[in-house]
Amino acid sequence: MSKNYKDMWKNLGLKLIPHDALLEVLGKGYEDIYLTQNNRPESMAYFNFVMSEIHGLRIKELLDEKTAGRKVIGSFCVFVPEEIVLAADATLIGLCTGADFATEEVDKLLQRNTCSLIKSAFGFKVGKVCPYIESANMIVGENTCDGKKKSYEILKNLVPNLYVMDLPQMKSDEGKALLKAEYLRFKEAVEKLTGISIDATRLKKGIDIVNNKRKAIHRLSDLRKADPSPISGLDALLANQVFFYDNPVRFTESVNKICDELKKRIEKKEGVFPKGTPRILLSGCPMAVPNWKLPWIIETSGAVIVGEESCVGERGARNLTDDSGNTVDELMEAIINRYFKVDCAIFTPNPDRLDHIVEMVEKYQANGVVHYGLQFCQPYLMESMPVEKALEEKNIPTLRIDTDYSMEDVGQLKTRVEAFVELLK
Amino acid sequence: MRYAGIDIGSRTIELVVLRDGEIIESRQADSGFDPMTQAKDLLAGVEHDHIIATGYGRHLFELSFDALTVTEIKAYAVGVSALFPGVRTILDIGGQDSKAIAVNDKGKAIKFEMNDRCAAGTGKFMEIMANTLGYSIDEFGKEALKATKDIQISSMCTVFAESEVTSLLARGEKPQEIALGLHRSIVRRAVAMLKRVSIKEAIVFAGGVARNSCMHHLLEEALEKNILVPENPQAMGAFGAALLAGGIC
Numbered sequence: 001m002s003k004n005y006k007d008m009w010k011n012l013g014l015k016l017i018p019h020d021a022l023l024e025v026l027g028k029g030y031e032d033i034y035l036t037q038n039n040r041p042e043s044m045a046y047f048n049f050v051m052s053e054i055h056g057l058r059i060k061e062l063l064d065e066k067t068a069g070r071k072v073i074g075s076f077c078v079f080v081p082e083e084i085v086l087a088a089d090a091t092l093i094g095l096c097t098g099a100d101f102a103t104e105e106v107d108k109l110l111q112r113n114t115c116s117l118i119k120s121a122f123g124f125k126v127g128k129v130c131p132y133i134e135s136a137n138m139i140v141g142e143n144t145c146d147g148k149k150k151s152y153e154i155l156k157n158l159v160p161n162l163y164v165m166d167l168p169q170m171k172s173d174e175g176k177a178l179l180k181a182e183y184l185r186f187k188e189a190v191e192k193l194t195g196i197s198i199d200a201t202r203l204k205k206g207i208d209i210v211n212n213k214r215k216a217i218h219r220l221s222d223l224r225k226a227d228p229s230p231i232s233g234l235d236a237l238l239a240n241q242v243f244f245y246d247n248p249v250r251f252t253e254s255v256n257k258i259c260d261e262l263k264k265r266i267e268k269k270e271g272v273f274p275k276g277t278p279r280i281l282l283s284g285c286p287m288a289v290p291n292w293k294l295p296w297i298i299e300t301s302g303a304v305i306v307g308e309e310s311c312v313g314e315r316g317a318r319n320l321t322d323d324s325g326n327t328v329d330e331l332m333e334a335i336i337n338r339y340f341k342v343d344c345a346i347f348t349p350n351p352d353r354l355d356h357i358v359e360m361v362e363k364y365q366a367n368g369v370v371h372y373g374l375q376f377c378q379p380y381l382m383e384s385m386p387v388e389k390a391l392e393e394k395n396i397p398t399l400r401i402d403t404d405y406s407m408e409d410v411g412q413l414k415t416r417v418e419a420f421v422e423l424l425k
Numbered sequence: 426m427r428y429a430g431i432d433i434g435s436r437t438i439e440l441v442v443l444r445d446g447e448i449i450e451s452r453q454a455d456s457g458f459d460p461m462t463q464a465k466d467l468l469a470g471v472e473h474d475h476i477i478a479t480g481y482g483r484h485l486f487e488l489s490f491d492a493l494t495v496t497e498i499k500a501y502a503v504g505v506s507a508l509f510p511g512v513r514t515i516l517d518i519g520g521q522d523s524k525a526i527a528v529n530d531k532g533k534a535i536k537f538e539m540n541d542r543c544a545a546g547t548g549k550f551m552e553i554m555a556n557t558l559g560y561s562i563d564e565f566g567k568e569a570l571k572a573t574k575d576i577q578i579s580s581m582c583t584v585f586a587e588s589e590v591t592s593l594l595a596r597g598e599k600p601q602e603i604a605l606g607l608h609r610s611i612v613r614r615a616v617a618m619l620k621r622v623s624i625k626e627a628i629v630f631a632g633g634v635a636r637n638s639c640m641h642h643l644l645e646e647a648l649e650k651n652i653l654v655p656e657n658p659q660a661m662g663a664f665g666a667a668l669l670a671g672g673i674c
C-alpha cells in the first residue's frame with residue numbers, strides 16, 4: 001500500500017504501528033490463501049486490487065465523499081437496510097469482523113464466552129486499526145443475538161455515535177410491526193444525520209442500486225451450478241465479502257464482468273478444479289474479511305465450495321426489494337417485507353433456513369454440507385444439531401464444525417474435513 | 426508388488442508392508458521430536474512399490490516422500506473392515522485423539538466424530554495419569570482391573586485431573602481404585618462419542634489404547650455389547666493405508 005496514506009491514517013486516529021502489522025498479516029494471508037490458487041478467473045484481478053487497497057484507496061474515496069458532504073454509516077448485520085442509507089446519499093459500510101485483534105484489551109471488556117465476531121469488532125475499535133470504524137459518522141448496532149445486544153452496551157462507551165436498532169425475534173405480525181417501527185425510526189435518524197428528506201424517487205433509486213448489486217451476485221451464484229465449477233468458493237466468498245464495503249455501482253459492474261468470463265469458461269467446460277470434484281455447501285455463521293480459514297481448508301482438501309448459506313452469501317443477498325411502489329409508504333413497506341424474510345438463526349422458530357439449505361443443496365448439486373458455527377454462537381450452534389439431523393435424514397452428508405478465528409485447530413480441522421471429503425467420493 | 430502403509434501418529438509411527446495381501450513386515454517406532462527422520466529410519470531397507478501415508482504427520486510425509494495420503498478415519502475404516510468384514514462401528518483411541526467411525530456394509534466410513542482440541546481421554550492422557558500413579562502404561566489397565574471400589578474422577582482436563590489424582594492419593598485412596606476411576610471417565614467420554622455416531626454391531630475397538638484390557642472390559646460393560654479388538658490394534662491405520670496403496674496405485 002502506498003506510503004502517502006500514512007497521513008490519512010494518522011488523521012483518522014489510527015495507531016500506525018499495530019495498523020502496519022495488521023496490514024502485513026492481511027496481505028500475507030491473502031497471498032498465501034488467494035494468490036496460490038490455480039486457474040483463477042482473470043477478472044478476479046479487480047478483487048486483488050480491492051484487497052490491496054482495502055485501507056487505502058477505498059478509505060480515500062470515503063473521505064472524499066465525506067468532504068463533498070456525504071455521510072458514512074457502518075453496520076454489523078445484514079438487517080441494516082442499505083436502500084434507506086443510499087436514498088439519503090449516504091454510504092453503508094459493512095464493518096469487517098473476521099480477525100482477532102488486540103485480544104488482551106478485548107478480554108478486559110468482554111467475557112471469554114463471546115464469539116470471535118463480536119470480539120473482533122471490539123478488537124478493531126480498541127486497537128485503533130480500522131479506518132472504516134473511524135470514518136463512520138454513525139455506526140448501527142442491532143439487537144440480534146444476546147452477545148451483540150449486550151456488547152453494544154459496552155461498545156457505546158467506545159463509539160459514541162452508536163445507533164442501536166431493535167429487531168424482532170419471531171416472524172409474527174407483532175414481529176413485523178416492530179421491524180416496521182424500527183425501520184421508520186432508522187429512516188428518520190438517517191434523514192437527521194444527512195439533512196436529506198427521503199422521498200419516493202430517492203428511495204426507488206436506492207432500491208435499484210442495491211437490487212442490481214444483489215442481481216449480480218445471483219448471476220454469479222447461478223454460474224456456480226456448473227461442474228466443473230468455474231470459480232473457487234474462496235473467490236466467490238471474496239466477492240460476497242467485498243459486497244459490504246465497495247462502491248455498490250462499481251461492485252455490480254465488476255461482478256458482472258466476472259460473470260461474463262465465467263460464462264465463457266463454462267462454455268469451454270473449464271473450471272478451477274476437475275469435473276467431479278466433491279461439491280460442498282457451506283452453511284452457518286457469516287464469514288467477514290479476512291475469515292477465510294474454513295473455506296481454505298475445504299478447498300485444499302480436495303473439494304470445491306459451490307454456495308454459502310450465510311449472511312455473507314445467499315442468506316444476505318437472496319431476496320430483491322420490490323420496487324413497484326410509488327409512494328414512500330409503499331416502498332418502505334417493500335423494504336420491510338424484503339428484510340423480514342431473512343432467515344437468521346436469531347429468529348424462533350426458524351424453519352425457512354432448513355428449507356433453504358435443502359433447496360441450495362439441490363440447486364448447486366452439493367454432495368454434502370459443512371455447517372460452520374462460530375464457537376460460543378448460541379443461535380447457529382443451537383440450530384446446527386437439528387439441521388444436521390434433518391439433512392442426514394434426507395441422506396445429505398453433513399459435517400458440523402465449531403471453531404473460531406485462531407489457527408490452533410487447523411490440523412485437526414484439516415483431518416476432519418479431509419475425512420468428510422473422502423466420505424463424499 | 427509390495428504395498429506399504431505408514432501411520433505417522435503423534436506418539437508412534439507404524440509401518441505395514443503387504444505382498445499378495447499378506448503382511449510381510451510390520452514395524453513401529455516412536456514419533457519423537459523429528460517424526461520425518463524417524464519415518465525414514467523405519468523405512469530403511471523396506472522394499473515397496475507404493476506407499477500411502479496416514480496419521481497426523483501425513484502431510485509432512487507427503488512433502489518429504491512424495492506419497493499419497495488418506496486420513497486416519499478412512500485408513501482405520503479400511504483396515505478394520507478387512508479384518509472384521511461385519512464391522513459397523515469403530516472406536517479408535519490413539520496417542521492424541523480419539524474417533525468414533527460408522528461404517529457401512531461395504532467397509533466405507535459414513536460418519537465420524539473426533540475429540541476436540543485437547544488430549545483429554547486419549548493415550549497421552551492415560552500416560553500422564555499412569556505416571557502420576559506410579560504405573561507403567563501396561564500396568565495401568567491391569568492394576569485398575571484389580572480395584573474393588575469405584576472412585577469418581579470429575580476432571581477430564583489433563584492438568585486438573587492430574588491434581589485431582591494427587592489429592593486423592595494424599596487422602597489415602599488406593600492407586601488401583603483411582604486408576605479404575607480414570608478408566609471409567611475415559612470410557613464415559615468414548616461412549617458419548619460413539620452414541621453420537623453409531624453403536625451398531627459389530628463394534629471394533631482399535632488404536633494403541635485398545636491394548637488396555639480394562640478399557641476393553643469397561644466399554645463392553647457400558648455398551649452391554651461384545652467388542653472386538655484386533656491383535657495389533659495400533660497398526661490398523663498403517664494396515665488400511667497399505668491396503669489402499671494396493672488398490673489405488
Ligand code: SF4
Binds near residue numbers: 285
Ligand atoms: S447472522 Fe443474523 S445477526 Fe449475523 S449478520 Fe446475519 S442476520 Fe445479522
Ligand code: SF4
Binds near residue numbers: 144148285374377380
Ligand atoms: S456469530 Fe452468532 S454469536 Fe456471533 S454475533 Fe453472529 S449471531 Fe451473534
